[in-house]
Amino acid sequence: MTLYYKDFNNKTAVITGGASGLGKGTAKVFAEHGANIVLVDIDSTKLDLVGNEIRQMGVKVSFYTCDVTNEKDVNKIVHLIEKQVGFIDILVNAAGVWASSGFEDSEYASLEDWDFTYSINVKGTVIFSESVAEKMKERNYGKIINIASHAGKYASPSNAAYGASKAAVIHLTHSLALRWASNNINVNVICPGSIWTPMWERIAKRIRRQNVSKNKMSTREIFLEHIKEVCPLQREQTPEDIGNAVVFFASENAKNITGQSLNVNGGIIMD
Numbered sequence: 001m002t003l004y005y006k007d008f009n010n011k012t013a014v015i016t017g018g019a020s021g022l023g024k025g026t027a028k029v030f031a032e033h034g035a036n037i038v039l040v041d042i043d044s045t046k047l048d049l050v051g052n053e054i055r056q057m058g059v060k061v062s063f064y065t066c067d068v069t070n071e072k073d074v075n076k077i078v079h080l081i082e083k084q085v086g087f088i089d090i091l092v093n094a095a096g097v098w099a100s101s102g103f104e105d106s107e108y109a110s111l112e113d114w115d116f117t118y119s120i121n122v123k124g125t126v127i128f129s130e131s132v133a134e135k136m137k138e139r140n141y142g143k144i145i146n147i148a149s150h151a152g153k154y155a156s157p158s159n160a161a162y163g164a165s166k167a168a169v170i171h172l173t174h175s176l177a178l179r180w181a182s183n184n185i186n187v188n189v190i191c192p193g194s195i196w197t198p199m200w201e202r203i204a205k206r207i208r209r210q211n212v213s214k215n216k217m218s219t220r221e222i223f224l225e226h227i228k229e230v231c232p233l234q235r236e237q238t239p240e241d242i243g244n245a246v247v248f249f250a251s252e253n254a255k256n257i258t259g260q261s262l263n264v265n266g267g268i269i270m271d
Helices: 021-032 044-055 071-084 111-139 160-183 198-210 219-230 239-250
Strands: 012-016 036-041 061-065 090-093 142-147 185-192 261-264
Touching: 012 021, 012 111, 021 036, 021 044, 021 090, 021 239, 036 044, 044 061, 061 071, 071 111, 090 111, 090 239, 111 142, 111 160, 111 185, 142 160, 142 239, 160 185, 185 239, 198 219, 239 261
Parallel strands: 012 036, 012 090, 036 061, 090 142, 142 185, 185 261
Antiparallel strands: none
């Protein structure tokens, strides 16, 4: 294992939504750099599988089942992590959803979609950040990295709920960065682009349903066509790409960076 960021030795990174998608990819990148990994997810079965997989990389791994929208549950888990694992140096808020069930068959976001996306994407990020920051302030040190989306930077007529929730995460990041700067806590946000995850597979199913010409295409083919059409670099992004950006924000190389959003999207959105 090559340690590019040796400052992660003996550092603990807590990753919500760590059992799949971007959370899992980010955990693997942190493991490559020698950090202790704590996975938090509501899916206990996937947690076991991913936790054991990452443990094979030669790092310490712990995992906890938790509903990030439940404040009492989150406070309990954060207390357990500090008691059983140690100080939390890094928090990655990667728990996120695209829409409630059935969205693939609808034209626009429903009230259920608004409630569902905001409860996890925004409320969950707030609750976990607040809980962990109270611990970080005691040590006058911490790194918090939120996962939003470049969808939070442009309008979508079909899924305003998801885009608005991610825009809220970006704004929240700015607010928390200002609030905790005096406590030496850096707060930044990554805005991923088009990544082949279960979330994007749902998007592809929706595209196929709404477009007769794509009826015979697989969801993966629809995704790759999308990349070809909209991505200047003409290549898809991966969970590990996002993990690399997260690890940079969590490193001491970024000690003077806070309140910033970084697009990792192959140039689809530039700002």
